[in-house]
Every structure is written in structure tokens, then in C-alpha cells.
Amino acid sequence: MLRVGGVPLHVLSEGAGPVCVLTGGLGLAWYDWDAVAALLAPHRTVVRFDRPGLGLSAPAPEPPTVAAEADRIAQLLDVLGHFGPATVVGHSLGGFHAEAFARRYPDRCAGLVLVDTSVEEDPRPLLPRAVRTAWAGGLAGVLSAAGVPRALGPAARRLVTRAATVAGHPPHPWERAGYRTSRVLRACALEHATYGYQAAELAALRPGHPLPAVPVTVLAAYDGSETARELRWLERQRALAAELGGRFAVAAPAGHLVMADAPETVARAVLTRG
Numbered sequence: 672m673l674r675v676g677g678v679p680l681h682v683l684s685e686g687a688g689p690v691c692v693l694t695g696g697l698g699l700a701w702y703d704w705d706a707v708a709a710l711l712a713p714h715r716t717v718v719r720f721d722r723p724g725l726g727l728s729a730p731a732p733e734p735p736t737v738a739a740e741a742d743r744i745a746q747l748l749d750v751l752g753h754f755g756p757a758t759v760v761g762h763s764l765g766g767f768h769a770e771a772f773a774r775r776y777p778d779r780c781a782g783l784v785l786v787d788t789s790v791e792e793d794p795r796p797l798l799p800r801a802v803r804t805a806w807a808g809g810l811a812g813v814l815s816a817a818g819v820p821r822a823l824g825p826a827a828r829r830l831v832t833r834a835a836t837v838a839g840h841p842p843h844p845w846e847r848a849g850y851r852t853s854r855v856l857r858a859c860a861l862e863h864a865t866y867g868y869q870a871a872e873l874a875a876l877r878p879g880h881p882l883p884a885v886p887v888t889v890l891a892a893y894d895g896s897e898t899a900r901e902l903r904w905l906e907r908q909r910a911l912a913a914e915l916g917g918r919f920a921v922a923a924p925a926g927h928l929v930m931a932d933a934p935e936t937v938a939r940a941v942l943t944r945g
Contacts, residue, residue, distance in 0.1 A: 672727075675720075676739075676746045681727035682720045686712030689781065690753045691941055692744055693719045696763025696789075696927075697866070698831075698859035700726035702843045706934035707760075714942055715758075720747055724858025726849055734804040734861045737872040741771035745779060756781035756885075758941060762930060764789050764862060767873050770915075774876055777883035783917070784940050787892040787929050790907045794870035807864035808857060815853030824850035835927040837894050886944040887917030890937065892925040918944065 673682050683701055691711055693704045701719040708717045722740065723731035733739070748757060758781045761769025766788025773780040796803070814820065828850040829842060849855050891908035894901060905921065912919035920940060925932035 673747070673750050675750055676743055678723050678731050679729040680720050680723070680743075680747065682718065682747065682751070683708075684719075684751060685717045686715055688715045690748070690755070690757035691715040691717050692748070692757050692759045692769075693717065694722070694740075694744065694759070694761050694765035694768055695930075696765055697862045698725065698855070699762070699765075700843075700845070700849055702726075702845055703762075703928065704930055705843075707930045707937045710934055710938035711941060716753070718747070718751065718753070718757075722858070722862075724854050724861070726845075726855075730854055730858060734800070734808075734865050735869065736865070737767050737771045737869045737876065738775070740768035740869075741775045744768065744772045745776050748779070755779070758782035758784065760784040760786060760937070760941060761788060762786040763927065764866065764869070767869050770882075771873055771876060773882055773885070774880035777881075780883050780885055782886045782888075782941075782944055783882070783915075784888045784890060784937070784944065785911070785917075786890050786937055786940075787908070787922075787925075787927050788889065788911070789866075789870065790911050791867070791870035791874070792907070794867055794874055796867035796871055800865065800868045803864045803868075804861060807860040811853065811857040811860040815856060820853050820856045821851045824852070824856065832928065832931075836932050837924045837926045838932050840931050882915060887912070887915050888920055888940045888944045889915065889917055890920050890922055890929065890940050892927055892929045892932070893921050893923040894926055895924045 721728035759769040766785040825847045889912035922933040922936040
């Protein structure tokens with residue numbers, strides 16, 4: 672546990688060599704990267720952490736923003752004594768944070784790998800952020816008081832995992848401990864409530880903060896189906912890679928939790944580009 676930006680965060684650092692930071696999608700925990708970290712640790716210093724309220728980390732006093740999460744990555748590296756450039760790997764919502772880090776701290780980014788990253792071409796949140804976050808926090812409080820996280824949290828996590836993967840993956844030993852808490856429920860609710868605002872923040876950041884001249888890979892998940900939705904998702908990921916001046920690659924067969932279904936593909940993207 673390390674205090675980063677005033678918040679106690681659960682951090683795991685393994686291996687040796689150039690630094691690589693892994694940041695997961697909405698509501699995920701450090702152990703979702705286990706298979707990828709095992710492949711990277713012989714070649715990289717692999718840093719994983721739980722965002723505030725998730726995994727084993729304490730909650731933050733304020734709802735998440737793209738700027739705050741990018742700053743958190745920089746502050747985490749400072750606390751660990753890693754002041755040189757690092758490769759940042761962001762999955763889903765974490766892709767927003769990874770890209771924002773590269774744009775806000777260009778001298779500290781050695782490479783960028785976006786794993787089935789969130790894509791929003793024209794984000795326009797409809798309600799004031801304060802309204803959405805207050806509603807999300809209030810709902811989380813009501814559900815917690817009713818005992819919903821303790822009763823249904825781990826089961827809900829398992830349903831999400833099954834829906835977001837193409838292979839069977841056993842529950843992690845720490846899964847029950849985290850997802851049965853009101854702390855994790857509230858963090859998930861706030862990340863969901865602020866998703867559109869974080870997308871809009873990143874869109875506003877792009878024009879004035881160019882990416883550094885580092886390798887960029889956009890790695891899209893493909894489950895092998897020919898549905899219009901799946902093919903459209905691949906095209907959106909390809910378009911993002913072109914917008915960022917990066918390389919487009921596909922992980923297949925894989926669901927949204929690419930790090931579970933295709934850890935070798937994620938590790939290869941880091942080792943060959945970052």
C-alpha cells in the first residue's frame with residue numbers, strides 16, 4: 672500500500688528492466704493482469720495498481736477525471752522512484768487514462784498500448800457532472816445499505832467476466848473479497864457515471880496536447896463472429912489507431928477482457944513496440 676496523491680493505493684511491482692504500467696478497465700482489479708504480468712516480468716519492470724476504491728485501494732475524495740487519473744500514474748511512478756519514460760498499457764476505460772498520461776507527460780512516455788480501448792468519436796454528456804456523480808453515489812449508498820454488494824457483488828463480477836471472455840476463467844481468490852464491498856460498488860458506479868465526461872475531457876485534451884513521438888499500438892479484441900456490431904467495433908479501433916498515428920492489431924479469439932483471453936498478444940504488443 673502506497674500513498675499516491677493523498678490516497679492509499681494497492682500497488683504491485685514485479686520484474687526488472689524498462690518500466691511498464693498496466694491500468695485496467697472500468698471496475699477491474701490488479702489481478703486481471705496476472706497472465707500478462709507473468710509474461711512481461713522477465714523483460715520489464717511491471718507496475719500494476721488499483722485505482723481508488725477498486726481492488727484493495729482506498730476510495731478517493733473526488734469522482735474520477737481523465738486528468739486526475741493521468742496525474743495519478745505520474746505520481747505513482749514518482750513514489751516508486753521511476754522518473755524516466757515508461758510504457759503505459761491501458762485497457763478499456765484505462766485507455767483514456769493511458770492516452771491522457773502520454774499527452775500530459777510526453778517526456779515520461781516511452782510507448783502506448785491501448786487494449787480494446789474505449790472509443791467515443793463525439794462525446795457529449797447530457798447532464799451536469801455533479802448531477803450524475805451525486806445520483807451514482809446515492810444509488811451505491813442505497814444498494815450498499817440493502818446488502819446488495821455482499822449478496823450479489825461476486826456473482827455480478829463472474830457474469831461480467833463470462834460475458835467479456837471467450838474462454839473459461841476460474842474466479843480469482845481475491846475476487847470475492849473485493850466485489851462484496853460497498854467501496855468497490857461505489858467506485859464502479861462513479862467510473863460508470865463519469866465515463867462520458869472522461870471521454871469528453873480526452874477529446875478536449877487532444878488538440879492542444881499532441882502525442883509524443885513514441886510507438887503506439889491499438890489492440891482490438893475479436894471473438895471471431897461476423898456480426899455487424901463486432902465488425903463495426905474493429906473499424907472504430909482501426910480508425911483510432913490511424914488518428915493516433917499508431918499500429919492497429921487484432922487479438923483473436925478474444926473477448927473484451929483481452930488480457931485474460933489472449934495475454935500473449937498483449938505482452939507481444941508491449942515487448943515489440945514499447
